[in-house]
Amino acid sequence: MSGELLKLCGVAVLCAMVGLLLAKWQREYSALVRVGGTILVGIALLGGLREGLDAILGLVGAEAVEPYADVMLRALGIALLTRLCGEICRECGAGSVAVGVELAGKISILVLCIPLIREILELANEILRMQET
Amino acid sequence: MRLRRSKGIYILILFFVLMLARVFSLSALASTERNQEDMPKGFSEWVEAFPEDLAQLLPEGMDSQNSEEAGEATLELMRPETLLSIIGELLNVGVGDAFRLFVKLVGLLLIASVFGALRASISSDTVSGAVHFCTTLAIFAAIIGLQAEHLERVAQYLERLSALVGAMIPVTGAVWAMGGNVTTASAGTATLSVFLTVCESLCAKTVIPVCGFCTAMALCNTLSPELGMRGVAGAVKKTYTFLLGMIMTVLVASLGSQTALTAAADSTTARTAKVIASAAIPVVGGSVGDTLRTVASGVRYLKTILGIGGIGLILLLTLPTLLSLILTRVVFLLCGGIADLLGCEREGRLLGELGTMYGCMIAVVSMSAVMFILALWIFVKSVVAVA
Incomplete structure (x- = not known):
């Protein structure tokens, strides 16, 4: 999970930086990059949440x-x-x-x-x- | 000639008197033997009124018509080792169920706590509020099935207790009457019938609405604390348990004082009859008192078997339900504390209030049992009029 978290943080920072750079020249692409980054982070978050919940359910009896x-x-x-x-x-x-x-x-x-x-x-x-x- | 005739008459009278004495002592012996062999009518119906699923806990000979066998079985039942082993057996089953409930509730609270932490990142109050509503409702839905199960159990217990006591009343009346306590029998059975009506009508018919109302208030208070329904539910619970306690105290006091008064009156009547019999019947008048004392000791023995046996049956009937309610209450209160530790204050409040509602059910069950146990104790301790 910590390895994946690093990757996630890396992707998020990358998207933010690219979005910032693109904002000067191509505003619409900048918005797309930021939205794409948000979606990627959201999907990874939900996957991690399901994993954590399965672990808790396994402990208490599903x-x-x-x-x-x-x-x-x-x-x-x-x-x-x-x-x-x-x-x-x-x-x-x-x-x-x-x-x-x-x-x-x-x-x-x-x-x-x-x-x-x-x-x-x-x-x-x-x-x-x-x-x- | 005249002297010979009068001598013959005296011999005849003496013979007749000796025969009469023999008849009295034979009947006294027969009644003693009868007391050793026969329990009163209705005793077998009384033991049959005990639920079949709990009958395996009874020692052998409990339903015997032989008073000695029944007495030994009652003694065996009331031994501390027997009672403790029964409690141990019930706890084994009860603790397992309570532990499973505890694990289930802690699981839900852990999930609610994790979600609560994530919910903090949702900036919108309305969406966060909706999620909180959903998680509280999910925990409540998980618990309410158990509530319904326990309410059904309490209703079933009160029904069984009423059936058992309903079968006991005629037997206690018969034994009272056997001992010459005729007035006590009529007054005592009438009061016991009132006890039964209170148990059937008051306890059985009010426990479900009161507990249902308190559960609904607990949910309202959890979902909308600003409504301030906590005080209402608490007041209803306290008033209900106070009223029940008061009614039962009054009934037990009434039975105790009635029994004492009527037993004294019956004793006076019996003694007067004994004195008249001793004075009126020549030669054998004194043995009337001995015969009656023998009968009285037999009746006392029967009363003890029936009274203590009845107390044992009521205890056996009450223990499974009572232990289950107590363990569930402990689990709810523990989980309420754990919820506060995990930061789930609303869920902790819900569990705490549901735990106190179980206290209400415990009060109804234990008060009903204690009322009848005290009534049987009064029955055992009441004086036999012919003694």
């Missing part, structure tokens, strides 16, 4: 927590992706698009919670049925 950990990981993934996209849009000067992306991210996370809310309501119904019997 069967019991996997469905819930899966939901939590997706929610975090959506949030990080939203953040990255939002920042890219702001860098490109599209602040309103960034706001739209963040809103979409928030709605996606809430939609992700619907199965959990359904499960909780079903258990609440079961408890109420217990009371009636």
Whole structure:
């Protein structure tokens, strides 16, 4: 992981430097290079996150927590992706698009919670049925 | 001639009196033998009311109609070694389940903690808030299944306890009546029926709504602490356990005082009858008292077997549910502390509140058991009127 982190940092710094250089001559290419660098870093980040989570699940017993950990990981993934996209849009000067992306991210996370809310309501119904019997 | 006739009559009377004495002593012996051999009617139904899955914990001879066998089995059950080995067996199973729950909760808290650290890098408050909502909901969904399971277990326990005590009431009434405590039998069985109604109606029907309400409040308080629902849930829990405790104290005090008064009245009636019998019946009037003392010792023995046996059965019925609730509560409180250490304050608050809700369930289970145990103890200690 530390080797990969060095590579990641190297790529990120390289993209930033190239973007800075290109900003003087080719502004549009500069933005593309910065966006490309952000995407590469984001993909590497999500991969590392999955690896770390698998290690934790292996320690505590995956069967019991996997469905819930899966939901939590997706929610975090959506949030990080939203953040990255939002920042890219702001860098490109599209602040309103960034706001739209963040809103979409928030709605996606809430939609992700619907199965959990359904499960909780079903258990609440079961408890109420217990009371009636 | 007249003298010979009167001599004959005296011999006849003497013969008749001797036969009468023999009959009395034979009946006393028979009643002693009967007391050694026969448990009262309804005893087998009482033991059959004990759940089958827990019946394997009972020593052999517990359901015997022979009072000596039943007495030995009761003695065996109430030995400290037997009780401790049963608790050990239950703890073996319970600790395993509690450990699995602990590992599951700690796993979820570790994940929540890692995500919390990553969430800090999300600048947008709304998205960060949505992620936090999702992680809290995921932890709650993981726990609520267990809550439902435990609530079902408590409801099942109260149902079984009611069935067991319902089978006990006629037997205790019969034994009281056997000892001449007729008034005590009617008053005592009526009060025990009230106990049963309280257990069935009050405890069984209110524990689920109260615990459900407190769980919902715990979730609201975790997701929206600014609503300030913590105080409401705490007040409801405290009021509920206080009311239950008060009702049960009043009922036990009522049974104790009623039994003492009626037993004294029955004793007075029995003594008066003995004195009249001793005075009215010539020659053998004194043996009426001896016969009644023999009967009284037999009844005392039966009362002890039934009372202590009943206490043992209630303990065996209560221990599995109680230990499971206590271990789960300990796990929740521990995990609440661990959550605070990991920086998951909201999750820690949720676990802490759910842990205190288990305290409510423990209170209901233990109060129900203690109420009936005290009632049986009063039954054992009540004076036999004919003694």
